[in-house]
Amino acid sequence: MNAQAFNEDFFTFLTSSPTPFHAVATMAGRFVKHGFHQLQEQEAWTLTEGNSYFVIREDGALIAFSIGSTDYVKKGFRLLGAHSDSPCLQIKPRPDITGQGFHQVGVEVYGGALLNPWFDRALSVAGRVCCRMGDNSLQTLLLDLQRPLLIIPSLAIHFDREANKNHPINAQQHLTPLLSQVAADTFPDFTAILMEQVSRERPAIEATEILGFDMFCYDTQPPCLIGYKDEFINAGRLDNLLSCFVGMRAMLEADGNGNRMFICNNHEETGSTSATGALGSLPLAAFERLIPDVQSRQICLSRSFFISMDNAHGVHPNFTDKSDPSHHILLNHGPVIKMNANQRYATNSISKAFFQLLAKEAGVQTQEFVMRNDMACGSTIGPLIAARLGVRTVDVGAPSLAMHSIRETTGSQDPLLLYQAIRHFLSREHLPGETR
Ligand code: ZN
Numbered sequence: 237m238n239a240q241a242f243n244e245d246f247f248t249f250l251t252s253s254p255t256p257f258h259a260v261a262t263m264a265g266r267f268v269k270h271g272f273h274q275l276q277e278q279e280a281w282t283l284t285e286g287n288s289y290f291v292i293r294e295d296g297a298l299i300a301f302s303i304g305s306t307d308y309v310k311k312g313f314r315l316l317g318a319h320s321d322s323p324c325l326q327i328k329p330r331p332d333i334t335g336q337g338f339h340q341v342g343v344e345v346y347g348g349a350l351l352n353p354w355f356d357r358a359l360s361v362a363g364r365v366c367c368r369m370g371d372n373s374l375q376t377l378l379l380d381l382q383r384p385l386l387i388i389p390s391l392a393i394h395f396d397r398e399a400n401k402n403h404p405i406n407a408q409q410h411l412t413p414l415l416s417q418v419a420a421d422t423f424p425d426f427t428a429i430l431m432e433q434v435s436r437e438r439p440a441i442e443a444t445e446i447l448g449f450d451m452f453c454y455d456t457q458p459p460c461l462i463g464y465k466d467e468f469i470n471a472g473r474l475d476n477l478l479s480c481f482v483g484m485r486a487m488l489e490a491d492g493n494g495n496r497m498f499i500c501n502n503h504e505e506t507g508s509t510s511a512t513g514a515l516g517s518l519p520l521a522a523f524e525r526l527i528p529d530v531q532s533r534q535i536c537l538s539r540s541f542f543i544s545m546d547n548a549h550g551v552h553p554n555f556t557d558k559s560d561p562s563h564h565i566l567l568n569h570g571p572v573i574k575m576n577a578n579q580r581y582a583t584n585s586i587s588k589a590f591f592q593l594l595a596k597e598a599g600v601q602t603q604e605f606v607m608r609n610d611m612a613c614g615s616t617i618g619p620l621i622a623a624r625l626g627v628r629t630v631d632v633g634a635p636s637l638a639m640h641s642i643r644e645t646t647g648s649q650d651p652l653l654l655y656q657a658i659r660h661f662l663s664r665e666h667l668p669g670e671t672r
Contacts, residue, residue: 242485242652243469247459249481250471254362254454256320256502257295257378259477263484263500264292267300270488281525286493291522295364295376296320296502297512299522300484304493308527312539312670313495314662315627316486317617318479319504319514319546322472323347323640325354325411325453327361332425339416341386341426343453347505351405353642354453358384359413363451365430367443375443379433384456386413413453455642466648467568474644476504478634479545482655490662497522504546504617514617520624534626541590541667542629543658544582544618547646548572548605550635560608565635568647570601571654574616574631580607582618587630590668591657598660600653603635632657 253259268274272288275281283289283303290300297320305311328342345351362380369375388411393399405411415426424432427446434443459471483498490496503513510516527533551564559565565572573588574581583591588604595602607613618631634650 237652239649239652242655243461243648245485246469246478246481246651247471249484250459250473250477253473253477253480254360254380255364255378255450255452257364257450258362258380259320259480260292260296260298260500261378263298263300263480264290266484266488272300277521283526291518293516293518294502294512295378297516297518298500299497299518300487301497301522301526302487302490302495303526304495308495308536309532310539310670311495312536312541312667313497314664314667315497315499315540315542315621315625316483316658316662317499317501317514317542317544317621318483319476319501319617320480321347321502321505322475322477323349323505324642325349325413327363327426327449327451327453329448333412337417338414339418340412341415342412345407345411346452348640350638350641351407351411352403353638354411355388355390357387357642358456359386359388359453360456361385361451361453363449365434365446365451366448367434367441368445368447370442370444374447375441377434377438377441377443379430379437379451381433382456386415386453388413457643461648462645463648469646469648469651470643472643474634474636474646475547475639476545478547478636478646478651479654482634482651482658483545485655486658486662490659492663492665494662494664494667496662499621501617508617508620514620515624519621523625537625537627539667539669540625540627541587541661542582542618542621542625542627543591543661544616544621544629544631545654545658546616546618546631546633547636547639547644548574548603548633549639550637550646552637558608558611560606563604563606565603565605567635567637567645568649568653569603569635570650571595571632571657572603572605572635574605574618574633576606576613576615578613579619580613580615581631582622582629583631587628590628591630591632594661594664595657597664598656600657602657
């Protein structure tokens, strides 16, 4: 497989996944196409050896698994994890604001977004709406308006001569996007615009009103290769749709008959505490259904191994003093193993050694990241899943720049390099500690 074909598919995935709900729906579509059976949490599960399944919770979290062997006390699971959400601007429940001849839409900041890059971008809106139907039932629909619709104009430098030196952003005052320029009494409000979109995207559906929505702004500029030799990928939501895409493709294409599971959580960017976050009950609930006997389940989990995937910080050439000098991470130099003495990452010497072994077997180089001692270290789902399931865990990810910007940059070889290591993990005949 070459990087070009892999990246083309990745760009299609990114474009069809402007929100966590769309990312999960896109993955679900691919899993169905490859013979995975969809399970419902509201029903009993009948699971058989040799088959693959997936379950979705509240549109934003997905767990997919393949059962190679039901001899769970001998065969652990090869576990993968990623998160479906990215920092962004979410539309407020009562968003319409009018004044000065403008119609604006109030937003909240979702997660730790870097706010400056959201100015002067052609934004669209996507998410889900909950509609009241003709028979008084409720139906949830995904919507993607696709076209440029919103803009947050910068303040001209003539009004702020210090703008390039000191430019704090007040998220309540300065971030409200413009939607239109019309008299308020003749203009549909934001919910009416969503209703129009429901009729456009789903003409067969007879919704009478929208009673709730989770809608998010996103950048309409498509993903692209950039650099003299197309060395880089520039796109929105690389954190962490890159890992979602790699996890999905590896699940679809792995060889062998090992037990495999991909856990994709929502709400990582806000701390993971939700029904769909990594601190939610879904991963353990899935294992309880898979292996109802407590003793067998515990043995299986103790034989399992979890690779938590989330992007890592590459060294920025303009800000080299922000990286630990002995741990400079380079784009296009392979997956990054992330470590932290205070357990912000779950990696330890043993899980690191296993990932390095896997990567070497797959012919992929690895890098090692630690944060500087004088800066706070980020975290991810690795320690949370490790704590909840009690599984051996390594935190890894593709190197990137501008993490949490509206557009982030990674190496054009990096998605494929991570995939090669991950696919080998899923296909490898034995895990460490697995009975031969
Ligand atoms: Zn992330």
